[in-house]
Amino acid sequence: xxxxILLTASRLLxxxxxxxxxxxxxxxxxxxxxxxxxxxxAAAALALHALAHGISATRSVVAVAPLNFVALGLxxxxxxxxxxxxxxxxxxxxxxxxxxLLGKVGTPLLFDLGVYLLVIGMVAHVLFLLWEx
Amino acid sequence: xxxxxxxxxFVVALLAPWCVRRAGAVWGPRLLVAYPLSxxxxxxxxxYDAAHxxxxxxxxxxxxxxxxxxxxxxxxxxxxxxxxxxxxVVLYGAAYxxxxxxxxxxxxxxxxxxxxxxxxxxxxxxxxxxxxxxxxSIFSYLLIGFEHEDTKSRKSALQALLTTGVGGLALxxxxxxxxxxxxxxxxxxxxxHAPEWSSPAMELATIILLLxxxxxxxxxxxxxxxxxxxxxxxxxxxxxxxxxxxxxxxVFLLARFYPMFQEHWLWQxxxxxxxxxxxxxxxxLALSQRDLKLLLAYSTVSALGTLVFLLGVxxxxxxxxxxxxxxxxxxxxxxxxxxxxxxxxxxxTRDIEELGGLAREWPSLAVAASILALSMAGILPLFGxxxxxxxxxxxxxxxxxxxxxxxxxxxxxxxxxxxxxxARPLFSPPGSLAAPHHSPEHELTLGPWLLAAASLxxxxxxxxxxxxxxxxxxxxxxxxxxxxxLALWHGWTPALTLSLVTIALGVGAFLLRPLxxxxxxxxxxxxxxxxxxxxxxxxxxxxxxxxxxxxxxxTGRLRQYQALVLTTxxxxxxxALPLAxxxxxxxxxxxxxPTEAAVFVAMLAGMVITMxxxxxxxxxxxxxxxxxxxxxLFLMFGAPDLAMTQFAIETLTVILFxxxxxxxxxxxxxxxxxxRVRDAALASAVGASIAVLVLVLLADPTPSxxxxxxxxxxEPAGHGRNVVNVxxxxxxxxxxxxxxxVLGLAAIGVGxxxxxxxxxx
Numbered sequence: 099x100x101x102x103i104l105l106t107a108s109r110l111l112x113x114x115x116x117x118x119x120x121x122x123x124x125x126x127x128x129x130x131x132x133x134x135x136x137x138x139x140a141a142a143a144l145a146l147h148a149l150a151h152g153i154s155a156t157r158s159v160v161a162v163a164p165l166n167f168v169a170l171g172l173x174x175x176x177x178x179x180x181x182x183x184x185x186x187x188x189x190x191x192x193x194x195x196x197x198x199l200l201g202k203v204g205t206p207l208l209f210d211l212g213v214y215l216l217v218i219g220m221v222a223h224v225l226f227l228l229w230e231x
Numbered sequence: 232x233x234x235x236x237x238x239x240x241f242v243v244a245l246l247a248p249w250c251v252r253r254a255g256a257v258w259g260p261r262l263l264v265a266y267p268l269s270x271x272x273x274x275x276x277x278x279y280d281a282a283h284x285x286x287x288x289x290x291x292x293x294x295x296x297x298x299x300x301x302x303x304x305x306x307x308x309x310x311x312x313x314x315x316x317x318x319x320v321v322l323y324g325a326a327y328x329x330x331x332x333x334x335x336x337x338x339x340x341x342x343x344x345x346x347x348x349x350x351x352x353x354x355x356x357x358x359x360x361x362x363x364x365x366x367x368s369i370f371s372y373l374l375i376g377f378e379h380e381d382t383k384s385r386k387s388a389l390q391a392l393l394t395t396g397v398g399g400l401a402l403x404x405x406x407x408x409x410x411x412x413x414x415x416x417x418x419x420x421x422x423x424h425a426p427e428w429s430s431p432a433m434e435l436a437t438i439i440l441l442l443x444x445x446x447x448x449x450x451x452x453x454x455x456x457x458x459x460x461x462x463x464x465x466x467x468x469x470x471x472x473x474x475x476x477x478x479x480x481x482v483f484l485l486a487r488f489y490p491m492f493q494e495h496w497l498w499q500x501x502x503x504x505x506x507x508x509x510x511x512x513x514x515x516l517a518l519s520q521r522d523l524k525l526l527l528a529y530s531t532v533s534a535l536g537t538l539v540f541l542l543g544v545x546x547x548x549x550x551x552x553x554x555x556x557x558x559x560x561x562x563x564x565x566x567x568x569x570x571x572x573x574x575x576x577x578x579x580t581r582d583i584e585e586l587g588g589l590a591r592e593w594p595s596l597a598v599a600a601s602i603l604a605l606s607m608a609g610i611l612p613l614f615g616x617x618x619x620x621x622x623x624x625x626x627x628x629x630x631x632x633x634x635x636x637x638x639x640x641x642x643x644x645x646x647x648x649x650x651x652x653x654a655r656p657l658f659s660p661p662g663s664l665a666a667p668h669h670s671p672e673h674e675l676t677l678g679p680w681l682l683a684a685a686s687l688x689x690x691x692x693x694x695x696x697x698x699x700x701x702x703x704x705x706x707x708x709x710x711x712x713x714x715x716x717l718a719l720w721h722g723w724t725p726a727l728t729l730s731l732v733t734i735a736l737g738v739g740a741f742l743l744r745p746l747x748x749x750x751x752x753x754x755x756x757x758x759x760x761x762x763x764x765x766x767x768x769x770x771x772x773x774x775x776x777x778x779x780x781x782x783x784x785x786t787g788r789l790r791q792y793q794a795l796v797l798t799t800x801x802x803x804x805x806x807a808l809p810l811a812x813x814x815x816x817x818x819x820x821x822x823x824x825p826t827e828a829a830v831f832v833a834m835l836a837g838m839v840i841t842m843x844x845x846x847x848x849x850x851x852x853x854x855x856x857x858x859x860x861x862x863x864l865f866l867m868f869g870a871p872d873l874a875m876t877q878f879a880i881e882t883l884t885v886i887l888f889x890x891x892x893x894x895x896x897x898x899x900x901x902x903x904x905x906x907r908v909r910d911a912a913l914a915s916a917v918g919a920s921i922a923v924l925v926l927v928l929l930a931d932p933t934p935s936x937x938x939x940x941x942x943x944x945x946e947p948a949g950h951g952r953n954v955v956n957v958x959x960x961x962x963x964x965x966x967x968x969x970x971x972x973v974l975g976l977a978a979i980g981v982g983x984x985x986x987x988x989x990x991x992x
Contacts, residue, residue, distance in 0.1 A: 122875075126953060126956045127950070127951035127952075127953055127956050127957065127960075128951055128952040128953050129952070129953055130871035130872045130875060130953065131872070131875070131953070131956070132872065132953070132955070132956040132959065132960070133960070134876060134959070135872070135875045135876045135879055138876065138879035138880060138883060139879055141883060142879060142882050142883055142886075145882075145883065145886045149886075164978075165978065165979070165982070168974075168975045168978055168979075169975075171971065171975070172971065172972065172975050175967075175968055175971060176968070179964070179968070189965075190964045190965055190968070192949060192950070192960075192961040192964075194950050202950060204950060206949070206950075206951075206957075206960040206961045206964070207960075209960045209961075209964055209967075209968075210956070210959075210960045212971070213959075213960070213967065213971055216971045216974060216975055217971075217974070219975075219978065220974050220975060220977070220978040221883060223978045223981070223982060224887065224978060224981050225883075225886070225887065225890070227981065227982060227985045228887060228890040228891055228985075229890055
């Protein structure tokens with residue numbers, strides 16, 4: 099049962115929602131947002147896509163198994179803590195630097211990216227499994 | 232240097248499997264001998280006359296954990312024993328286990344144990360001592376269970392681990408108490424100025440804990456049962472860990488704390504009674520054994536009892552006798568275990584009733600074994616004789632007649648045991664078993680020969696530099712230097728008379744053994760109430776308790792889990808409420824805005840719909856309404872982050888719910904009215920307790936230091952203006968890391984559950 103309204107809306111909303119989730123992730127340090135809620139929004143976008151196009155279409159959009167996101171996210175978060183070791187800092191010390199174009203970046207951003215990816219992966223994994231039952 | 236040598240041992244242990252694989256089963260072990268050999272030379276080249284701490288390096292500076300080494304006669308003597316006998320065991324093991332598929336693994340454990348044991352005896356830092364102490368227990372576990380496909384072997388390994396593990400726990404608490412009292416982890420500093428203890432209770436607790444650690448490790452009564460079970464290990468391991476070194480760690484520890492505690496009222500009675508009981512029980516049980524290794528194991532228990540007993544006599548003479556006896560025992564018992572291993576290896580049995588006439592087949596080994604047995608029996612002119620004479624003299628001079636009688640009696644039993652262990656298999660007429668017609672390999676006979684030679688030489692030339700080390704060891708224990716004269720002939724002394732009496736009694740006991748075994752057979756009934764039985768009871772009781780509580784708590788029913796978790800939550804709030812200061816606060820009275828009222832109405836409406844509807848979809852939507860209303864509430868009270876997350880979560884929850892909707896059983900009223908009342912009561916209790924909790928927290932007049940701290944430091948330290956996010960990803964990022972790890976695992980768990988669906992019912 100395909101709904102034309104849903105299809106059209108999702109075509110517009112899916113990229114917008116994904117963009118919004120990245121926006122939430124990036125602004126999170128200074129304004130409401132952050133990796134966790136960003137990840138949830140992205141996962142909600144995937145759910146919308148699946149509602150409109152069917153789950154197999156969404157699977158092919160995601161391209162890899164969602165558990166990979168979980169692993170990648172955990173790796174980012176764990177790895178962000180290791181950076182400090184090169185400057186004799188304790189594990190998970192936040193380090194910041196200014197880069198051209200990007201502005202201020204730091205290891206907490208990498209950590210938040212990890213949270214973001216992990217949340218997407220986790221929700222998508224459960225969502226896909228339940229959907230395909 | 233010695234600290235580095237210990238650390239290198241662990242590296243060598245890790246390289247051992249590779250070394251055995253590359254160099255082969257013959258040359259691999261020969262290369263590995265280089266480690267114990269170099270430690271042996273290094274240890275003896277230290278100046279050990281005056282106790283001193285060797286340059287150390289920090290391991291975990293924050294906890295005060297350092298590799299510091301306390302060098303004195305006592306630690307060096309032990310290090311020499313560990314590395315010397317260790318070297319022989321490495322060679323012996325190569326021949327004994329040549330065709331074993333896990334030879335590399337054997338050397339990993341063995342060398343690892345060696346390094347850990349060196350750490351125990353050399354450490355000045357109590358934390359390092361504790362770490363190494365536990366490592367010896369673990370390596371002992373691995374080595375006893377080396378034949379891990381054998382159930383008995385695994386069981387014995389676990390028994391040894393649990394028993395010595397109890398001691399390890401006692402030791403760590405004792406170490407913490409000592410640290411609290413002395414303000415340092417360094418043993419050397421504690422011993423240097425043993426002050427008045429701040430409280431007698433603390434001193435008593437420390438002594439009891441240290442005694443527990445030592446008694447379990449050194450298999451003292453009533454913890455002696457694990458040592459005979461540990462004979463499931465390959466014989467080289469029994470020779471090394473369970474007679475010459477590890478089981479002496481308890482004695483080592485007691486001796487280390489001797490100057491600190493020997494004047495305490497508890498010291499002498501516990502050590503005399505405990506050591507005496509162990510000495511007697513071990514010797515008496517040894518005599519009724521048929522298995523050569525068990526025979527030696529029980530006599531080791533007895534010897535360990537003697538060592539503790541001598542420390543309990545608490546005179547300088549007795550300490551010196553303890554040191555000499557320790558060395559004598561390590562030499563003859565290590566050698567006799569080697570011998571037992573050869574017999575087992577070549578004939579395939581260790582039953583002394585079946586063995587006989589081996590002297591004809593292996594004349595040279597028979598000479599070595601006889602020397603070792605004579606040393607064990609304490610007969611001229613061997614080192615065991617000197618040790619026994621010293622012990623007799625010490626107890627005589629201390630004026631303890633009852634103790635002396637016990638010591639003589641147990642020594643007599645040891646004479647009989649020595650006869651059983653060696654004379655029976657070597658010289659009795661050949662039994663039903665046909666003896667093998669080839670001699671054991673040289674690598675097997677090297678150990679017994681060297682140890683027999685040492686037992687003879689140390690007795691014949693006691694002045695050959697060796698007495699000096701023994702005297703230094705006694706000084707290291709007692710803190711004051713005394714004279715140590717080792718001589719085979721003292722003239723006709725009371726001790727010599729006692730020695731003759733001992734030998735006469737021992738020969739008598741040997742001849743009367745058949746009678747003894749019948750008595751012992753009658754006594755097997757007593758096993759049912761012995762310490763080993765109590766151990767079994769405790770272990771099986773623990774597993775039964777675990778099974779019972781698992782059955783009760785893990786019912787597999789979601790509703791019961793929820794009920795349990797929620798009841799616990801309510802209960803803990805109720806318990807904590809009386810701790811809140813002042814009276815319970817009332818409801819705040821600042822009125823309700825119409826907007827707020829509208830949100831509350833929506834929330835309530837959602838709840839009511841969920842409860843009364845007969846359609847599951849409606850119930851889910853009702854829940855969603857309540858959730859969104861909560862989100863709006865967050866927004867109204869200035870928590871946009873929370874509100875956003877709540878909205879996203881609610882959306883996804885509703886979607887997930889809808890997805891599982893059709894796989895759930897039909898939505899009908901399945902619970903009885905009684906259960907519904909109970910659930911309603913529980914739900915209301917949860918809501919009420921959370922409300923009370925919030926009110927109490929809000930009424931707390933003391934301002935929290937956290938909120939201003941985070942507000943002030945968020946931007947300068949965390950480079951972010953969103954305090955919530957800065958806390959999550961910077962200030963408390965370790966917490967977040969834990970949480971997302973749980974999330975990831977939950978995802979995997981859900982996947983597994985889905986995959987297993989329908990397979991288990």
